[in-house]
Amino acid sequence: MNIHTYEKVWLAAAMVLIVGFIATITYGAVGPGIAMIDDNGGTIDPANINDHERFGDPGVEHVGGNEYEVNVVAQAWLYTPDQIEVPENSEVTFYVTSRDVTHSFSVVGTNINTMVVPGQVSEMTVQFDEPGEYGILCNEYCGEGHHTMEGLLTVVPEEEFDLTELSVDAPREVEAGNETTINATVSNGMQEDLETTVTLEIGDQQYEEDVTVAGDGSETVEFPVDTTELGTGEYDWTVTADGYEDSGTLSVVEPTDGSDGGDGGEGDA
Ligand code: CUA
Numbered sequence: 001m002n003i004h005t006y007e008k009v010w011l012a013a014a015m016v017l018i019v020g021f022i023a024t025i026t027y028g029a030v031g032p033g034i035a036m037i038d039d040n041g042g043t044i045d046p047a048n049i050n051d052h053e054r055f056g057d058p059g060v061e062h063v064g065g066n067e068y069e070v071n072v073v074a075q076a077w078l079y080t081p082d083q084i085e086v087p088e089n090s091e092v093t094f095y096v097t098s099r100d101v102t103h104s105f106s107v108v109g110t111n112i113n114t115m116v117v118p119g120q121v122s123e124m125t126v127q128f129d130e131p132g133e134y135g136i137l138c139n140e141y142c143g144e145g146h147h148t149m150e151g152l153l154t155v156v157p158e159e160e161f162d163l164t165e166l167s168v169d170a171p172r173e174v175e176a177g178n179e180t181t182i183n184a185t186v187s188n189g190m191q192e193d194l195e196t197t198v199t200l201e202i203g204d205q206q207y208e209e210d211v212t213v214a215g216d217g218s219e220t221v222e223f224p225v226d227t228t229e230l231g232t233g234e235y236d237w238t239v240t241a242d243g244y245e246d247s248g249t250l251s252v253v254e255p256t257d258g259s260d261g262g263d264g265g266e267g268d269a
Contacts, residue, residue, distance in 0.1 A: 041121030044097050049073060054095055054121075057216055060086060060163070062192050068092045074116045075099035077145030079136060084153045086128060087161035093125040104139035107153055115140060128155045164188060164196075166244040170237065173251040177228050184239045184246075186211060187218040194242065202237035202250065203230050211241075227252050 003011075049055045058071040058080050068090050073080045075098065086092050096105045098118040105122065106113040109132075114122040136151035170182040182202070188194040192215050199208040200223045207223045230252050238247040 041095060041097075041123035043119055044121055046097070046099055046118040049097065049099055055097060059216060060084060061215075066090045070094050072096045072105060073099055074103040074105060074138070074149075076101060076103075076143050077138070077149040079105070079149070079151040082136070082151035084136070084151065085161065085163070086153070086155055087158045088128055088131050088155050089158060090128050090155075091125060092128060093123060096122045101142050102140050103142050103149065104137075106137055106139045108135040108137060110134060113139065131155050131157050162243075164194060164242045164244060166239065166241045166246055168239045168246040168248070170248055170250060172249070173253060174225075174227055175255045176230070176232050176252050177255055180225050180227060180250075181222045182225055182237060182239065182250075183220050183222050184241060185218055185220045186213050186241045188213040188215060196242040198239065198241040200225075200237060200239050203233075203235045205229065225250070 044052060044055070054071045055073050058073050060081075061069045061071065063069050066087075066089055068086050070084055070086065070092055072084070072094060074096060094105065094112065096114065096116045097120065098116045100118060102118065103116040104114060105116050110126065112124060112126055114124060116122055132155050134153045134155075136153055138146060138149035140146075142149065165187040167185045167187075168182065169185070171180055174180040182200055184198050184200065186194070186196065186198060194213040194215075195210070196213070197208055197210050198221045199206065201207075202225060205226065209221050209223075211219045211221060213219045232252050232254055235250045235252065236247060237250055238245060
């Protein structure tokens with residue numbers, strides 16, 4: 001049988017195209033690391049989400065190195081948490097479940113886009129190399145508030161990523177000889193414990209105390225300040241914890257003789 005040369009060329013071209021299509025699809029499926037969401041995340045009882053180790057206290061968890069886990073609960077019509085912050089150059093695994101109906105968890109501008117089904121945990125791991133802001137929204141119609149269901153994912157520069165906060169409660173004025181305290185509260189937004197030393201410097205007095213702040217908790221350290229030893233005057237104080245600093249000034253005034261100390265009270269405001 002004689003096959004015309006043009007026929008052979010077209011046959012060959014068709015074979016090349018078919019092989020090319022298959023190669024493209026295969027590469028698209030496995031090459032760039034895109035995985036289908038499967039049931040690896042496991043199942044969960046939607047009625048007992050609050051007692052679940054992962055979802056009872058949702059949020060960002062540092063699991064070591066550059067790896068983070070973010071646990072999110074979806075419900076009509078919000079995500080908990082709805083503000084998520086992770087550092088750049090991190091590998092983040094999201095675990096998302098629903099309390100009520102089917103939602104989605106879609107991070108705009110990324111390939112994070114999964115259905116969130118009650119009873120199931122959707123799990124996906126993503127690498128964030130650059131700082132940026134991404135909207136989170138629900139792509140599955142879930143009721144009248146569906147269009148308001150949104151959140152924000154912020155990828156911050158590594159040096160800015162820190163979930164610690166320090167706040168200090170200190171009187172402005174105290175009578176010499178009276179007891180006073182300067183209270184420093186350290187909040188730990190991460191889910192792992194934070195060990196740090198809280199220090200207070202005032203005049204030539206120095207205090208320090210080691211604290212362990214539980215994940216997602218806070219600890220308050222009370223520093224009793226010896227005003228008799230300070231004597232009257234203006235004293236700058238500085239409190240530090242975990243690289244954070246707060247400062248202010250305490251006035252130690254003469255005791256008001258014979259009065260009930262009504263003046264001294266105003267400093268506590
Ligand atoms: Cu939740 Cu739409």
